Amino acid sequence: MATFCVSVLLICVIVLIVKSMIRDKKNGKSIQCGGDCRNCGGHCH
Secondary structure, eight states: OHHHHHHHHHHHHHHHHHHHHHHHHHTTOOTTTTTOTTTTTTTTO
């Protein structure tokens, strides 16, 4: 039973992380440089 609970908790955390990454990508933020092209040399655009 404990293994099942831990597995469900881990799946929920992974789903939340993926949703956050998708939301950031739709808002134009890059996973590689965080969307702040001043600090990454401006090669985002």
